[in-house]
Amino acid sequence: xxxxxxxxxxxxxxxxxxxxxxxxxxLSVVFGMMNFINLAHGTLYMVGAFVGxxxxxxxxxxxxxxxxxxxxxxxxxxxxxxxxxxRMQAAGAMKQVLVTFGLIFVGxxxxxxxxxxxxxxxxxxxxxxxxxHILGQVYPAYRLFIIALGLALALVLYLGLERTRLGAVVRxxxxxxxxxxxxxxxxERAFFAVFCLGCALAGLAGVVAAPVLEIxxxxxxxxxxxxxxxxxxxxxxxxxxxxVGALLIGMAETFGAVLIPDFxxxxxxxxxxxxxxxxxxGLLPARHAP
Amino acid sequence: MSxxxxxxxxxxxxxxxxxxxxxVSLAAAAGRVLSLLGRNGxxxxxxxxxIMGVLAPRAGSIRFAGNDITGAPPHRIARAGLGYxxxxxxxxxxxxxxxxxxxxARGAAEAGGEAWTLxxxxxxxxxxxxxxxxxxxxxxxxxxxxxxxxxxxxxNPRLLLLDEPTEGLAPIIVDxxxxxxxxxxxxxxAILLVEQNLPFALAFADEVAVLGKGQVRWSGxxxxxxxxxxxxxxxxxx
Amino acid sequence: MMSAYRxxxxxxxxxxxAAGPALAEEPIKIGLVLPFSGGPYxxxxxxxADSLAMAIADAGxxxxxxKIEVLRADSTHKPDVAQAMAKKLVFExxxxxxxxxxxxxxLTALFNxxxxxxxxxxxxxxxxxxxxxxxxxxxxxxTSFSNDQxxxxxGPWMVKHGYKTAALIAFDYAAxxxxxxxxxRGFVKAGGTIVSEQYPPFGPISDFGxxxxxxxxxxxxxxxTFFAGPPATALVKQFxxxxxxxxxxxxxxxxxxxxxxLPGEGDAAAGVLGILNYVPTIDTPQNKAxxxxxxxKYHRTASEFAAQGYDTGKLIxxxxxxVKGKTxxxxxxxxxxxxxxxxxxxxxxxxxxxxxxxxxxxYIYEGKKEGGKVDLVVLDxxxxxxxxxxxxxL
Numbered sequence: 001x002x003x004x005x006x007x008x009x010x011x012x013x014x015x016x017x018x019x020x021x022x023x024x025x026x027l028s029v030v031f032g033m034m035n036f037i038n039l040a041h042g043t044l045y046m047v048g049a050f051v052g053x054x055x056x057x058x059x060x061x062x063x064x065x066x067x068x069x070x071x072x073x074x075x076x077x078x079x080x081x082x083x084x085x086x087r088m089q090a091a092g093a094m095k096q097v098l099v100t101f102g103l104i105f106v107g108x109x110x111x112x113x114x115x116x117x118x119x120x121x122x123x124x125x126x127x128x129x130x131x132x133h134i135l136g137q138v139y140p141a142y143r144l145f146i147i148a149l150g151l152a153l154a155l156v157l158y159l160g161l162e163r164t165r166l167g168a169v170v171r172x173x174x175x176x177x178x179x180x181x182x183x184x185x186x187x188e189r190a191f192f193a194v195f196c197l198g199c200a201l202a203g204l205a206g207v208v209a210a211p212v213l214e215i216x217x218x219x220x221x222x223x224x225x226x227x228x229x230x231x232x233x234x235x236x237x238x239x240x241x242x243x244v245g246a247l248l249i250g251m252a253e254t255f256g257a258v259l260i261p262d263f264x265x266x267x268x269x270x271x272x273x274x275x276x277x278x279x280x281x282g283l284l285p286a287r288h289a290p
Numbered sequence: 291m292s293x294x295x296x297x298x299x300x301x302x303x304x305x306x307x308x309x310x311x312x313x314v315s316l317a318a319a320a321g322r323v324l325s326l327l328g329r330n331g332x333x334x335x336x337x338x339x340x341i342m343g344v345l346a347p348r349a350g351s352i353r354f355a356g357n358d359i360t361g362a363p364p365h366r367i368a369r370a371g372l373g374y375x376x377x378x379x380x381x382x383x384x385x386x387x388x389x390x391x392x393x394x395a396r397g398a399a400e401a402g403g404e405a406w407t408l409x410x411x412x413x414x415x416x417x418x419x420x421x422x423x424x425x426x427x428x429x430x431x432x433x434x435x436x437x438x439x440x441x442x443x444x445x446n447p448r449l450l451l452l453d454e455p456t457e458g459l460a461p462i463i464v465d466x467x468x469x470x471x472x473x474x475x476x477x478x479x480a481i482l483l484v485e486q487n488l489p490f491a492l493a494f495a496d497e498v499a500v501l502g503k504g505q506v507r508w509s510g511x512x513x514x515x516x517x518x519x520x521x522x523x524x525x526x527x528x
Numbered sequence: 529m530m531s532a533y534r535x536x537x538x539x540x541x542x543x544x545x546a547a548g549p550a551l552a553e554e555p556i557k558i559g560l561v562l563p564f565s566g567g568p569y570x571x572x573x574x575x576x577a578d579s580l581a582m583a584i585a586d587a588g589x590x591x592x593x594x595k596i597e598v599l600r601a602d603s604t605h606k607p608d609v610a611q612a613m614a615k616k617l618v619f620e621x622x623x624x625x626x627x628x629x630x631x632x633x634x635l636t637a638l639f640n641x642x643x644x645x646x647x648x649x650x651x652x653x654x655x656x657x658x659x660x661x662x663x664x665x666x667x668x669x670x671t672s673f674s675n676d677q678x679x680x681x682x683g684p685w686m687v688k689h690g691y692k693t694a695a696l697i698a699f700d701y702a703a704x705x706x707x708x709x710x711x712x713r714g715f716v717k718a719g720g721t722i723v724s725e726q727y728p729p730f731g732p733i734s735d736f737g738x739x740x741x742x743x744x745x746x747x748x749x750x751x752x753t754f755f756a757g758p759p760a761t762a763l764v765k766q767f768x769x770x771x772x773x774x775x776x777x778x779x780x781x782x783x784x785x786x787x788x789x790l791p792g793e794g795d796a797a798a799g800v801l802g803i804l805n806y807v808p809t810i811d812t813p814q815n816k817a818x819x820x821x822x823x824x825k826y827h828r829t830a831s832e833f834a835a836q837g838y839d840t841g842k843l844i845x846x847x848x849x850x851v852k853g854k855t856x857x858x859x860x861x862x863x864x865x866x867x868x869x870x871x872x873x874x875x876x877x878x879x880x881x882x883x884x885x886x887x888x889x890x891y892i893y894e895g896k897k898e899g900g901k902v903d904l905v906v907l908d909x910x911x912x913x914x915x916x917x918x919x920x921x922l
Contacts, residue, residue, distance in 0.1 A: 008741035008770070016735070117570050119758040121792050131769050138771025143737070168393045171384040179380030182342040183394035184368030184445055212735055214758045216568075222731070257728065258742040265729055286384070 007135045009254055015143045015212075017250025018150020022205035023223055024230040025157065025242040026198015032174040032237020032286045033191050036089055039100040040080065041202055042220030042227065043107035044073040048203025049215045050115050053122050062125035065207045073203020074196045081195055104220065111217045122210035142211055149208060153201070154243055161239055170194055174237045174286050226253065229268050233275045235282025244283050248275075295320045295449055295480055296341070296372075301350035303340045310336045312504035313350065318449060318497075323471075323481045325491040325512075327526060328501035334484040335377050337501065338451050341482075342374050343367040355448065369396070373447030377454050377484075379438040383427025387418055390426045390437055395444040404477070411440040414470060432463035439470065449480045456487045468493055488526070492516075500525045555595040556848060556855055558584075559617030561628035561638060567605025568757055569630040571788065576652050576837035579830065580627065582821065583841025591845065592853035599623060607637035614641045624855040625650065627840060630833075632656045632703055642667045648862050652840045653833060657706050660885035661918030667858075669865055669884040671840040671877075673805050674915050675706035678781050681890055681910045682752065682803045683714025691750040691777055693721050695743045697736075697763075698754040700727035707754035707781050715752075723748045736763050740770045751776055756783035761792040768796035777801065785895050787829040790902055797895040797902045806832040806874045807891045807904050818873045830873075839872035843879070846870050880914055882922055887914045 027041045052069030056062050080103070088096050123129065124142035132141045161167035172180040173187040181187045206219075213219070226249055234245025249268050256267030263270075275283060294317035303311040310333045318324045328334050339345040341352060343364040351360045359367050368374065382390050397405060404410070412419040415436040421429065429437060435455055442450055455471075456464045464487070472494055475481065485491035492498070498515040500508040502525040508518065515521070522528040560580070562573035577600055584596050601617055603610035610629055614637075617623045625648040628638050635654045642649035643665040651659065651668065655675040659668060686694070694715060698704035704727060712722055724746035726739050743751055751772075755763050760783055767778050773796070782804025783789075785797045808819060808829045818838055822830035830838075847864040848855070855861055866881040875889040892908040 002745055005741050005745040008744065009738060012735075012737035012741060015737070117565060117567070119568065121758065121761065123792075131771055140766070140769035142769075165393070168385055168389050171389075172382045172393050175382040175384050176380050178344045178364070179374075179376055180382070180394070181364035182344050182368055182374045182376070182380075183441065184365050184396060185394050186365045188363070188365075212737075212762075214762065216758075254738045257738045258726065261726060261728075 004137055007137050008139070009258075010251075011134070011137075011139055011143065011147070013251040013254035014247075015146045015150075015250075016254055017246045018146055019205050019209050020223075020226055020230050020250050021150055021154060021243055021246035022201045022208070023227040024234070024246055025239060026194070026201050027227060028231045028234060028236050028242040028245075029170065029174070029239065030191065030195050030198055031231060033170065033177065033187070033194065034089055035093075036085070037093065037096055037100070038080075038085065038195075039097060039224065040103035040107060041198070042224040043104055044077055044199045044202040045206040045209075045223055046107065046111060046215075046217070046220040047076055047206070048073040049122070049206030049210050049219065050111055050120070051203070052207035052210060053120050053215050054115075056122055062122070062211075065122060065210075066204070069207035070200040070203040073206070074200035077196050077199025078192075080199075081192060085195075104224075107220065108217050115217070117217060119214045119216040121214060122207070124211035146208055146212070154239075157239055166190060166193065226268060229272045233272050233282055235279075235285030237286030238284050241282055241284035241286075248283075294318060295355060296482070297353045298337075298341070299351045299353075301337075301340060301352060302348045303336060303345050304348060305336075305345070309348065310504055311340060311347075314340075314501070314504070314506055316499055316506055316509075318480060318482050320448070320480050321478045322496040323475055323483060323494055324497045324499060325483045325485060325495035326499050326501060327485065327488070327491060329525070329527060330486070332501045332525075333504050334501055335453055338374070338376075338453050338482070338484060341367070341451065342372065368394075368445060371446075371448035373442035373445050373450040375435075375438045375442050375450070375452045375455060377457065379434045381426045381429065381434050381437055383425060385426050386422070387424055387426055387429070387437060388422040391418070391422075391441050391444055394441065396446055406443045406446050408444070411443055414443075414473070415440055432459050432466070435459065435463075435467060436470075439467075443474075447479070449482060450474070452481060452483045452485075454484055454486060456485065456490050464490060488528075553594045553853075555597040556591065556853065557597050557599055557617075557621060557623040558844065559599045559601060559614070559621065559623035559626045561601050561603050561610050561613050561617065561626060561634075563605040563630055563634070564600065564602040565604055566602075567631070569605065572630045572653065572833045575831055575833040576627075576630065576840075578826070579822065579834040579837030580652070580841040580844075582825070583838045584845060586821070587842070587845040591848040594853040596845070596848070603629060603634055605631070605634070607634050610634040611637040611641050614638055614647075618645055618647050624648075624858075625844070625861065627652055627844075629654055632701075635659060639663070639665065639668055646858055648858055648865070650840055650844070650865075652836050655703060655706075657918065660883045660915065661920050664884055664920035664922060666862065666884075666922060669862070669879050671843055671879070671886050672836045673888070674885050675703055676710040676918075677885065677888075677913055677915050678805065678890065679707050679710040679752075679754075679803060680714055681913065682779065682892070683711050683716070683720060684718040685803075685892055685908065686750060686752075686779065686801075687715060687718035687720045691779075692719065693723050693748045694750045694752050695724040695726075695746050695748040695776075696722060696752055697726045697728070697739055697743065699730040699759070701730040704730070704754055708752070711752050736766045737770070740766060740772060743776070744770070744772055748776060751778050751780075753778070753780035753784060755780065756786065757789075758792075760784045760786070761789045764789070764793045764800060765796045773799065779803075782807070782832070782891075782893070785902075785904065787831045787904070788833075790895075790904075793902070795897060795902065798897040800895045801892065801907075802894070802904070803890060803892045804832055805888050805890055806835040807893045807906055809893075809904055809906060810874065810891070811906075812871070812873075812875065814871050815873045835873040839870070839874060839877055842870045842872055843868065843877065875909075876912070882917055883915050883920045884922065885915045887912055889913065 048069035051072035052065030055068035056065040128142040128145050131138045169190045230245040230249050234241030252267050252271045257264045296318040298316040300313045302309050495512045507525050508521045563569045564573050601613035627650045630653045632654045649668045651670040653672045655673050657674050657676050696708045698708050779801035782802030785800050785802045846868040850864040869878045878887045880887050890910045890913045893904045893906045895902045896905045
């Protein structure tokens with residue numbers, strides 16, 4: 001393995017990991033807080049990408065997509081929540097899975113109706129469309145942008161969670177929801193805020209991924225499984241878990257694809273199985289009250 | 291008992307099939323300490339959970355300070371002026387000691403007495419001040435109990451619900467907690483205390499209620515309870 | 529009573545008049561089974577159907593007084609729907625022949641139905657080698673290409689032009705392997721060496737980053753690929769973004785730089801080699817007229833899919849003319865399809881009676897940046913490329 005290959009693959013893995021992190025972080029924290037799994041999380045990724053595509057086409061700017069995509073995903077998430085998910089919290093896990101799984105197909109057909117069945121592309125913005133020399137390799141500038149954005153957002157989210165009151169309420173809610181509520185904390189509202197933020201981040205992931213991957217109805221299905229695996233591997237409920245899980249799965253997928261091509265489709269499942277064998281609650285599970 | 295701060299009327303509650311509470315009626319007055327006694331499994335903890343709205347009552351009514359709080363969400367009940375120290379203490383391990391104290395802190399609901407501040411809580415529990423930057427999950431059992439009480443005080447409640455504050459603590463720590471509760475009582479704070487430790491429960495109780503098989507079987511003053519041998523025998527196995 | 533009789537007589541007369549056109553000959557019916565909705569081939573289905581209709585209209589829309597009617601059925605990109613649609617077209621609508629599908633995924637379903645019901649089926653795109661090889665049927669003819677036919681000549685050509693080592697990359701499915709095997713055979717025989725082969729899982733993934741890192745490490749003189757649609761655009765762009773373009777020649781089955789993809793690929797398509805049965809810039813009167821007509825109607829360059837659709841229409845009309853519009857004898861119709869030679873958009877075309885696959889010219893071309901955009905420039909033409917029987921006994 002030459003060092004150039006290693007550098008390129010580490011960058012590729014990091015770039016994929018950042019997309020997975022943006023997708024998984026909302027899902028993971030919401031799951032930790034409310035024990036609620038929203039399988040239609042990927043739908044918001046798809047909607048973010050399509051709305052971003054339209055915004056970029058109308059306004060002629062990629063940066064418009066970067067605002068419109070997350071905003072649309074957050075708004076749609078709020079509607080999901082108000083109409084359906086709020087009532088589903090008390091329902092069992094099986095009902096949640098069935099209902100949110102159904103939403104996936106509604107989402108795909110709705111996107112088909114609005115945008116058609118064609119794959120669309122959203123080109124990278126002009127300043128980032130070239131390549132740069134980094135660590136002796138030529139690397140697409142846009143992919144470095146994804147890495148930088150992912151790391152910056154991870155830091156902002158970390159500070160928000162560790163240094164703000166809302167962050168403390170969220171952590172308290174993940175640790176012990178009943179006690180937090182009995183102390184007067186509106187856990188429900190904090191949950192809603194986190195849910196919408198998670199949706200916005202999924203929408204952002206859709207826009208950010210668009211210049212590298214393609215935009216098409218059903219694009220959500222390809223990210224759903226890796227995202228769920230990131231949540232499981234990292235241990236639901238914690239930002240750090242989602243981050244570490246995304247790094248592990250991103251690297252496993254990127255290196256597995258070319259080093260063990262015959263086994264590539266199973267690499268991430270194998271990693272998940274190994275992690276669960278030794279850490280059944282994930283690498284960094286939430287610290288529930290004893 | 292129309293002047294009661296907290297009043298439960300025929301409250302029924304369950305965790306699924308079979309009512310744990312089968313029509314509990316109970317009243318706690320402002321500025322007084324009510325000890326709720328009963329054997330293991332009598333439903334004492336369930337009474338507190340139901341008051342706080344963590345468990346929704348299936349029937350009956352709960353009034354606090356003149357307002358009906360039956361079926362209200364827990365955070366509204368807490369904000370009405372109820373401070374809660376759960377049996378498991380419910381310390382948030384992801385939060386520092388300081389964050390545990392401040393995350394739910396609220397100003398006094400109404401003027402009357404001195405409001406609880408961080409400084410006053412630290413004066414009450416100097417140990418918490420020493421450990422304020424440590425993680426909430428790394429405290430000893432006694433320190434956790436102090437933190438849970440301090441945290442509830444900082445919500446500036448009118449009534450403090452304490453669920454088995456001495457459980458699992460060394461005798462010397464129990465003495466310390468008793469001193470603290472005496473101080474709190476002296477500030478005029480109303481307390482509803484659930485306790486297995488009878489001497490501790492009676493040390494500063496004004497009123498006593500005895501719970502057995504999901505109902506309140508006896509209630510009266512602490513002095514009356516001292517003489518009620520039959521009640522002690524039948525419902526507490528003494 | 530009298531008035532009732534008269535009323536009946538008037539009604540009968542009116543019915544007779546209304547039925548007037550029906551007294552003329554029934555139209556010839558051609559049934560298209562294509563994925564008009566669903567799946568990645570929707571644009572391809574439309575290109576094929578529109579151009580086929582255009583070819584029939586250009587020929588006057590009728591043969592020996594019989595109108596030619598084209599019926600479209602939507603396979604929705606599902607094999608079982610494709611088969612159900614074919615059945616409906618044959619048994620209910622009584623079509624005289626079928627045209628379809630676009631992708632190999634629907635081929636078996638249509639192939640088996642045509643073979644069993646003895647209905648002539650013309651394949652306007654799917655390139656599975658076996659359909660006109662080992663599995664060939666007397667009723668299934670192909671007007672497009674076989675996978676092997678497209679790439680077979682590229683290996684020797686590349687060795688001759690100095691590219692002695694190559695890395696291969698294609699999706700892991702039948703067409704991907706057939707295209708790579710076809711190239712590899714010719715390339716190795718001509719003295720070339722394959723230094724790396726990668727087959728990513730077939731699907732919508734189009735992040736080629738990891739695979740490009742591997743190719744870069746293998747340091748080949750050229751890369752040969754088979755991708756179509758959005759993944760082709762992604763590969764061409766990422767090949768350039770990862771800086772491989774300056775060191776390694778990118779070549780592929782020509783869909784890599786299809787006219788449908790060029791706008792999305794931009795400058796990255798410059799210098800990329802393609803080999804295919806059609807290029808929009810073919811310099812013949814037939815192709816120029818076709819491009820002019822198509823561009824006037826649809827305001828874009830006609831792709832190879834459109835060309836295949838048009839040529840399929842042209843072959844159908846020629847065969848119908850050969851049987852003087854008499855379609856009852858399906859065996860005679862197939863025989864007519866074997867007997868005709870047409871000057872299509874792609875050059876001289878004929879269906880080989882030994883394999884049922886088309887005999888056609890194959891073009892090698894390159895993306896060249898001219899006046900701000902990339903155009904496809906033909907470098908070489910290999911005339912009348914004919915598949916060997918490959919196990920087909922007709």
